[in-house]
Amino acid sequence: MSSKDMTSPLKAKLAFRTIRGLPRLVWKRMKMILRRRKTRNQIIAPEARIQRADPMAVSYVSVLPPEILAEIMILCYNPCPQFWGDIQQSHNIPIYLTQISSSWRRLALLTPDLWSAVTLTFNEQRARSTRRITAFAESWLAKGRPGKLALHLDMGFIYDFDDDCIEKEPIGRLIAAHAHNWQRLTLARAPDNMAVEVIGRLAENKFPSLERIELHAFASVWNIRFDALVSLPHLRSVHLRTWRTPSSLHNINLLFLPWTQLDNISISAPASAEKWLTILPHCSGLAKLEIWICSDTVAKHGTPLTSSFWESHAAQLRSLCLSNLYFHDELRSLFLTLPNLTLLELSPREIRLAAPDFDALRVEQLLPALTHLDIAVGYAPGVPSIESVRSAIALLETRAAVSPDAGVACLARVVLADWTDWDEVEHDLPAIDQAVMERELDRLRALKAQGMNVRWEVKGYDMLVPRDDVQASMRILGEASQLSTSSYDSNV
Template identity: 25%
Template sequence: MNAPGGFLINLFITQEEAREARENLEQNQLLMASLDAEIARAQAALDQLVSQRSQAQKLLESNSAPSETEARAIREIIISKETSMERLEGEISEARLALESVALRRAQAGEESGLAPDNADTDIDGARTMLKGLLTERDQTHHALEAHRALLSPIRRIPHEVLCEIFIRCLPKNAYVEASVTQCPLLLTQISSNWRSIALSTPALWASITVNLSIKSCLPNPCLIQAWLARSGSCPLSFHIAESIRKDFYDPGMITSASILELYAPHYNRWQHIRLEYQDWRIDTGFATLPCDAPPQSLETLHLARDFWQSSEQAQLSLMLSAPRLCDCTWISNTDLGTFRAPFPQLAKLFLERPLYSDDFMHILNDCANLEACQFLVLASSPSSNVARPLSPFVLRHNLRTLDLTADLFGRLFSQLELPCLRELSARRYDIVPHPAPVWPHKEFMSLLSRSKCTLDALSLSDMDITPNQMSDCLRHTSASLQKLILTNDRRLRHTIVNDDVLRLLTWTRPDPGGTQVNICPRLSVIRLWDCHSSTDGVLADMIESRWKAGDGGPDEMLSIAFLMLDKTFVEDLRRLDVLNEERIGVVIVRREPLVP
């Protein structure tokens, strides 16, 4: 007989049994419904975890910042991983103890019976396998934990504009960037797709490049240079072309600076900082491809190095030199810069490696009213003899801050200058041929310092025959401001500038109310003595040590760098200077063999 609901009812059971069967059936139905609901919730939770894992995996493969929802899910994963790490560390400790215990029992059994149990090696192998598995699982969990922690790193939340600025500040400090995969900007394109996209869309990263040309190669190749230029947008351009090709090995199919300059010619008005170096003046520079109607409007720095310039290039050279914003010019050539329309009045820096006569030097300084730094090679003598030209009567007052002067005779030059703003002075003798009279014009130099009333920060003298007494006078006069002292000589001169008296003058002593020692140069931080000193062993170390360690009553600024050249006979000096360098790096010593008398 069929009961309602389609269930078969046994006619031989009682009504009580039938009621119990129906109640059991209802309970089973409720239980099944509850299980189905639990399964549904579990499946939903699993789907959510899979989704979170997929999202986290995508974030791990990018540099994007997670949303708030994703960040919450990542924090939950991190908590789970940290819990797993704690559990694994505990299990690893237990596994190590178990391995040690098994090994100990094996050793004890071997000592007692002379033979290890049959199952001892098996137990040890099993314990090692378990420990190895736990260590592997811990390493994987730690890797995943660190990866998920990195997802919450603040750098992922930095706006693109700020990241662009950070990228720009990662560029090398030198003015012209090398196209290297180990340096920015190319390095930035290898981190992630997001960083690559940002780097490629930041024009300022691609506004500078160095090109090296030889008979064998062009680095980087022209295709990369073109791509570099395309990425630079409308930014001002800086480029350095170094051509080391000689006409004797020139091939018509060879890539030269002319070929590279053609790539830059369409961007002529974006040129800002240019450095062009040529090895052979007979090879075409490519200047003929440049515009000839106006100078580059953005040009600020121009560095040109070539033995001679051809007449066909003079028009374009004059245009470049007349750029309205040009303020930094370096001219390395045997061709007279005065041949072209050099913008002397507007220049702030001018470096010339072409000999000038003293009158020309004075005229250039007079024309360069805004000049702050310059480097000149000046010949005071006439072209045909070693006799100086007549001295001009006037004294030129100029606001130069840095003067790098190479000359054969300095007296007449120092006598004609008044430099109240001078901070750095470098004087170098043009040749080391012995003169019948001293080259160093001490009287004129001291008059220059007194007349100028300048505060000299750096003094560099090369191949000068200044005496130790004269050097002491210079140090006393510049004592209050001097920070850098560089004294170098050609070894063949065998000339002594620094002796015991000079070193003791520079040696710092504690203030003594009753003493007569007066400390000088309290701000001296850099010193270089190169083939110019002769002293008693240990006196040099006394001076360096007195300025090397901080202490009460010490100088205003400690000595930070010392470049020294010493004979091996200075045993005490070398030993003590090495000890100072171990305490604080900064003493650079060149050891040499003593000069043969």
């Protein structure tokens, strides 16, 4: 046998051993590289070592330029409306940022946007002596100047106490001291005398930068100087709330607002439809409308569709919330006037969509810009209630799978209140009908799994929360049907 023949089996054997040993060889090489890297870190850059057990370990964020890190801090805080739900936690973020390290503390204290908004939450003890808390606010806002400032006063539930229990003067002086810098003023859950103090300060001082004002008061009728708001040159957004809704008509004769410059109106003080139809024609720049309409009649002329404002300006609305408004016309005629609407919220007691309404939205692609929907699902005469449920879900499925070039927006957030009463009206049908409804709920759960923020509520219960088994949601529905419905039926 030649030497060439002898070496061929050896080469094959060596090749086999090499292939078999590759994983071990790779592992050894990796350990060697890691060992060298560890040694190099210990010798060259000991400060760059990251030890998981060390709570003071340096993060990669430490190499960011200060201006980039400051922008990240602002994005983490960003005191915008979605944070007001948890005011205390969001408001403490700047404090947390100053406690991480000395460099972060210096940077946070030199970033005015972190200190441009202050939230003061009162209880009975703080309300009796507001000097200390307003002094804290002054110190906080001093770091936010000379930029635009925001003040949020939450008076808690102290409105049942005597009016004299609130020390108003320090708060009034705080508002007046920064009159030229305020951009947003919010007074939540306020006794009337506190609302009078705030509005009085608006009347006595000039507020050239104020763009948004929000007042929540408890009185049925306010007798304070709302005419002070007329002189605010940059006011764009007005939110007025009453916590005790009057039973009689309240035509907001005392509301003197710069209607022509407002683009955001949210007023819960009930007014007649006729009064609103007189005011709205002056709101040429309106983009968001949220109003509470109170009327003894449901006459056809109380529908916004008959007003000159609706004919001229409805197309510019981006957000629409209506309460206590009855539509005699089909809702399709309303949808046709709102091509640019992104948010729609309708009071469930008066306005409920049925199968024909959902079919019109889906087939005719009405409200093409809509992304947020909060409505009630009802039933049409002669049409089984389950058909309204199916039509509503079909609309969501269609708007969840639209292509970018379809000219129709995807629905991102949907709240549907089930007012079909299928569980009560059809309670004597066989159990298979409950299974049919459960299959429809499964369609909604599939949409939720795909990323759509959707809720299907039956008397306050969200039927799409996770269940251990299929029958669990039916049991909750049965419990809900046992609840008293007098509060719902009284206004229907």
